[in-house]
Amino acid sequence: MARSLLADTSLSTVSAGFVAVLVGIASSVAIVFEAARAAGADEAMMASWIGALGLGMGLTCIAFSWYYRAPVITAWSTPGAALLATGLVGVPMAEAVGAFVFSALLTLLVGLSGTFDKVMRRIPIPIASAMLAGILVQFGLSVFTSLQSNPLLVGAMLLTYLLGRRWLPRYAIILVLAVGFALCWPLGLIHVDQLQWAPGRPIAIVPRFELSTLLGVGLPLFIVTMTSQNIPGVATLRASGYGQVPVSPVISGTGLTSLLLTPFGGFAFNLAAITAAICTGPEAHADPARRYTAGIAAGVFYLLVGLSGASVVALFSAFPQALIASLAGLALIGTIGSSLASATGDADSREAALITFLITASGASFFGIGAAFWGLLGGLVSYWLFRRGNP
Template sequence: MARSDFAQPLMAGALAAVVGYASTFTLVLAALSGAGASPQQAGSGLFSVCVAIGILNIAVSSRSRIPVSFAWSTPGVAFLLTVGEPVGGYPAVAGAFLVAAGLIVLAGLIKPFARLVAAIPAPIANAMLAGMLLTLCLAPITAVAEMPALALPILLAWAIGLRFARRYAVPIAVVATGIALALSTRLAPGALDGSWPSIAPIMPVFTLDAILRIGLPMFIVTMASQNLPGLAVMQANGFSPKPAPLFVMTGIGSALTALFGGHSINLAAITAAICAGPEAHPDPAKRWPAPVAAGVVYLLLAPGANLAAAFIAAAPPILIQAVAGLALLSSLAAALGGALADEEARLPAIVTFVTTASGVLILGVGAPFWGLIGGIALLVVLRLGANKSPPPIAS
């Protein structure tokens, strides 16, 4: 691959890592603390998860030459926020994390399940991806409404780049965003006080309370709201990785991070669209360096978590979301095109799209899963109806 071919995917991967980290790291720390983790244990959990994600991104994509991306389970930590501290304290939480990780490994080893996941119809997968991307793609418009002085120059830089250097429109917008943040962000006094996160090993304790309240729901939420949408993102962008090995690797990674206070890791979904989509590179075969770059950024963010947390927490979150939305516009367009291309599956795809975009949470499981279920169910119903023979005409 020529040197010039590396620049675009590397920038896309770096953006994906920054967006993934910046958008939810505070949620991770809050969830771990709410489940009983001490500040040191919460910091250790975030540190270990960043390291595991970085290693998986680098190792898997560089070996397979497919832009497979990994992230932490955002729906999982959102669920964890609602649970509270179980009987047995944080060691019991670590034990529940290990149970969830073991179930993810089993999901990868049970071949019928993996085949079922790989059989998701392409229009439904594209519709799910479009629904997931819609909210973030609206962020640039929201940013213009909320802070036009900062957001308009970013959009202008992106538009100019789109006109004169289309491949580098998003990197140009990233540079413009960095300049805007540097000029507008002021760290509070004492924001950088404190040491870097340190590793704090935890001896897991297995309690029925924590397993039922945390372990089993964490497994379901991670599979339904992260791993399945993550595979759908890959399929929507023309990649068909084998699900089973990916589930096994994320399960093993989750088990290792649980020993240091970390929660589940899984296939990335929204940030995966940045790495696997056309903005990473026009040629799908040249997109694999994007997750590698993301992995390097995660490894750099891990020891400097306090510095990154202080700077990003002080920056307007909408600006970070806005540049991510710009990066995902072409992925949204491609996903919508793929979802609506098949007339027979058009209505089921729309059901999947609107359900996913709604953001509903039912039984602790996020909207992408219910969009997937609703779209496939309607598609099956329509195909069964089409296969029925018309009634005979009476003579």
């Protein structure tokens, strides 16, 4: 087994795992800090949150990817963190942890019951692919919006990507990463002089259950994580050809991980979509059967983030936003293309898929639920109406 893992691992899969972690941490860690501050967490508690989240994501990425031989990437719930940043204001930390426990229990029950798996089987692949494309298209566009604000850095990264895809396609993203890092130093765009390594210390909070907090924070956290994170996460796996991964055990695993780590700040774990697309696409490896090592690599890097506490997070945050946005966008171009091809390949479902894509890409949010859910709902309704209208 070890020999097989070593044989399947390549520089491209390791770099895909690293880029996924880089994008995942640097793009949303500020939201997690805001959520922790809303609950009254001090710096030590924030480090505990990052440690718990890194540990949970690392272990689940490694375990799922190894067991299912597929790049199964997990993440913290970014929409959930955004919800907590406003919903936890004035809520005592013990009650907040109680809400986390409640959300984790609901997730575990949904996974064990098989309900989520049954629902996902009823979602046509063109609709799921269109939703994924709608989620990712903003990242593709960000390459060119970043080019306007930082033409030298992003222009060099874009040129490297084009040349790399022409002559070294498997290593195009690692070359883009290297060029981006190399240019950041002379351009003065990254500042790490004051950073020092320091591990985080786990701090456990005993949960306290208050009905108003459970319904006002715990239930919305569960709903937002399921609709805005797990559904797109499953769609990513399906659109990338990893339909053999059973959904219910993975959902159960993330729920159990959340349940065990909530006292330390692991508020919600779920399947990833955006960072998963980096590891499930052809840029990770030409052979889909070997891309699972990208998931394992991502897990190892997440564990390092958790063990190093706030210092590693600060290091990730020190990278310029233009680099992060461009790196994510370039890494996802192949996945965006394949998702659009899958979404529009069937003429009978093309219009419904386009409706899904447009709603999702719009970013429209209603009742605290993100555009991915509404895009999926709009696409399914359209798909059903158009199908019924055909003889």
